[in-house]
Amino acid sequence: MNTITMQTTLTYKPINLGRWIIWGMFALILIIAPMIFNKGASLSILSQIGTVMIFGLSYNMLLGQGGMLSFGHAVYSGLGAFFAIHAMNLASAGSMWMPVTMIPLVGGLAGMFFGILFGYVTTKKSGTTFAMITLGIVELVFACSLMFPEFFGGEGGISTNRVYGEPIFGVTYGPQIQVYYLIAFWLFISTIGMYAFTQTPLGRIINAVRDNPERVEFVGYDTQWARYLTLILSGFFAGISGGLSAINFEIVTAENVSALRSGGVLLFTFIGGVGFFFGPMIGAIIGVFLTVMLSDFTKAWQLYLGVFFIVMVMYAPGGIASLIMLNLRVAKYGKFGRVWPHLWKTCLLALIALVGIVMMIEMLYHLTLESVNGTTMKLFGSMVDTAAPTGWLIAAALLAVGGFGFWQTKKGFSQVWGEVSTEIEEQIRRAGA
């Protein structure tokens, strides 16, 4: 049928080859990433990105595939992390046999257990009620974590040492690179697992529940049961992510079960794109970059994160993944050439305006927060005096030029884009009819 050829981006006859290539490339990227980014701190960033990717993917099982907006997903990953770290401590003390490689599984099982426990209550309802009850549960668990210091370690959390037991093939998990490969391994099989889930009947039904729960009931499936099972599986993968973060940081605190972390994964997943399977992976990369690395460069990182998020919600609610896929679709139909001239002009002017805005925000932050240390600051590599008007004038000029130009080219761009989209949709409709 024609629909099949349109689903895959490659049109080789043995359809599975495309799948092999994509997964193969994914594995390859995971293996060679640390060789490209080989500074010390980059390894820990890559490891963090890895754990957040699993977390985001598990969250998207609920949000993107099931339409369940949850504000408390950190409960599963956090509790998984706590169980994992206690298992590690027990294993170091010798009371239990559990090699470090299997620890994420402990986390996963714990996450699954709590998914079974809490999920029963939360999935009874849907929509806003579901969101509110997850918020209540995460606040509850977070508050409880400070009340039971025996298990949760109080304010300081629980720490551990991941170097225990006999090294297998010389792997002790002391150096960060070994931890990275452990995370990459678990990331790979978790991704396969979650992708496989989308291809199962449950995965399809939960999509249907997202789109039209009433109809699903009429077709004969129990929506609550579907949601419950999906939550349990999602909790399992979230627990794996928690276990990996316990190994990576060697410390788990109450923050792992906080509403802040739940909000964070929501933000990242949404920025990445909830409508596509790989969206949360992009979201994880951007999210970790924004929260961990940007704060090293600028004090205004929270502002940038918030504004970026709002812009995404307003203009690209499908996330970055949707932007990429839309452009890919245009390219597939051979119409990219028409869009490209307008696209690069618009992007360039937007970039110029952005530089102007960033300059102004940075200077403003410096003026209000740091001026006692002198009014000069380092901006894009050169010293700028924030009290003098020159810096401001340059920024204002950049903003004006960029903004005006963007406004002009945007009209042309949206016109061409609209034409192209209509043509493509027309083609799809005709081909499908």
Added chain:
Amino acid sequence: MEFTLITLLNGLSYGLLLFMLSSGLTLIFSMMGVLNFAHASFYMLGAYFAYAISGKLGFWPALFIAPLLVGVIGAFVERYGLRSVHKYGHIPELLFTFGLSYVMVELVQLIWGRAAVPYPIPPELDGPLFTLFTTTFPMYRGFMMLIAVLMLVSIFLVLTKTRIGLVIQAALTHPEMVEALGHNVPRVFMLVFGGGCALAGLAGVIGGNAFVTEPGMAATVGSIIFVVVVVGGMGSLVGALLASLLIGVLQTFAVALDYSFATLFAGLGGSIGPETFGYPVLKLTISQVAPILPYMLLVLILIFRPRGLMGTREG
């Protein structure tokens, strides 16, 4: 006796402050189905504006001007932000307000710094209102309660007795019909959103000097108002009042009670020591558990009565 009465009064005043905060949220939710995550940020904004204005003009002008300013900003946000997201559905609207709360905190920090600002209680309201046995009840608390009650009464009157109130009530359930009748429904929405934010701003003006005015004040109060709205019933103002009073009194009294399961068992003759199974749970006193009581209430209500105490619509 003194203790019970004072605690009751404290609980009521805290509950009324919660009500001031959550009334705006309930209105917005019942109107537009949008759960405004940035509501607590408008509360913070009201406090900061009041600080800035009272520094120049005094507290009483600030009491009127600050909420108006916050309301105008809220209307702007609705017109230029929320409205364009409206077509994508409820989740993007929620997320928009979520991101907005981040941005507002950052902007406030940018303008006023990261430390707490000294927003003082006006001297004419500072002092004891009356003395109950040996404890004084501060005048400012009485003032807070008065403003909250006035606010409730005026909202009720506006909604039921004025024309615009009737239009709002109608637009609540039948927006298309109201629009067909010739009213500018999007403008009504904007008004309600602005009004709700103005109410939050007023709560900020009143609460900002009773409690510390700092950038973190939005985060600390943010989750409690959601509990109030949900427990009271999303869409019911009277429900919000009942829920906030309930939570206020519950939390205030709970702090005072030092009983735990351990003391209960001890009273019944059993003995509980550190070796008993589940001791960490049993030894928790009610006062230590007090701050999580609202959340437990939230979870219980959502399980057993999802439409809240007085809600008319669910989810």
Added chain:
Amino acid sequence: MAIQFKKLIIPLSVAAAFAMPLSANAEVVKMAFIDPLSGPFAPVGQGILKSWQYIAEMANAQKWAGEHTFEIVGFDNKASPQESLSQLKSAIDQGYRYIIQGNGSGVALALIDAVNKHNERNPGKEVLFLNYAAVDPDLTNSKCSFWHFRFDANSDQKMEAMTTFMAKDPNIKKVYIIGQNYAHGHQVTRAAKEYLKRKRPDIEIVGDDLHPIGQVKDFSPYVAKIKASGADTVITGNWGADLALLIKAAKDADLRANFYTYYGSTTGVPTAMGAAGADRVKYAGYWNVNNDKFVGKEIVEGFKKKYNDDYYAIATYTGLAMMGKAIKESRSTEPVKVAFALEGMKSQSLNGEVEMRKTDHQLQQPLYIATWTKVNGKDVKYDQENTGYGWKTDQKFDSYVATQPTSCQMKRPSQ
């Protein structure tokens, strides 16, 4: 033009080569300050970072470390133990061998663990941890480490001084203890009960409350409880907003009790207290600018002029003074050598003579008890946060008064 430059290259590089050995010894001792610089605890973190940088400037100008200079850079940990570990890794990658931290014993416990692991796994690249304010006694007892040095008096030491002062006051009959429900609050409660029993067994502990940290906005129910118990004195280890709101609520309800605190003088509390705490709020700490000779007043004045903020954390002074001395004595900036020089060192600081005890790396220093009083120009000259109120020294205790035994059994590397 180019040819002329080429002719100069050889003499220039030879000159540079000769210039190098002369300045090769002068190193920049880079220190990473890992504490909250954003979020709710930002004011405290920012204020103390500025204090460190101010003293570092002074130290470099007065050559406390000989030819070497100090450079202190802030790393924002957002008050989270996990984030602190990321910042630690980042700092180590950027070549920092010394880290400074103090805001939050939870973070300190995480850092001490991480530093131990790093030093064990990377011999030759050791990192030293200078703790200026995390007061959990465990850090110099069960969790003590060779790589950790504490420049603040720990919670038990402060309680020892506080209860010695309280023991002499016959008007104290009923004491109420209130604290934040985490490690620090637990330690304060435990120590208060133990030490009071030892020194004044007649004092009745009429109440003992632990509230969640940073979440309570309305302390009036707690104040009502305190009143109902009939307490005349309240002991609390609270800090930040928790302390400020508690005192405000006490004033609102007209609670006529004295408050004995640890952190009455830290950023944010004076503003929230204002006149409400006058003559009622006291603290036990390692310094007061209004001491009998006003030692350290030039620093306070200079700091106020530059930053319009108060300088109160003299652990910054003590820390850099002792670091400088250790660097001079060990003739090196290598952390292992500096650590061996630091332990057991005696030094002079703004509060008198101090000693870094060798067994557990806990600094032994004098302690002050002070009361919040209106500035009177005589014994209270310097106010805090422009409120017109400052701290009046009630008593200064010599180091030996608050000395605590230790259970520390630290493993030392070979010298």
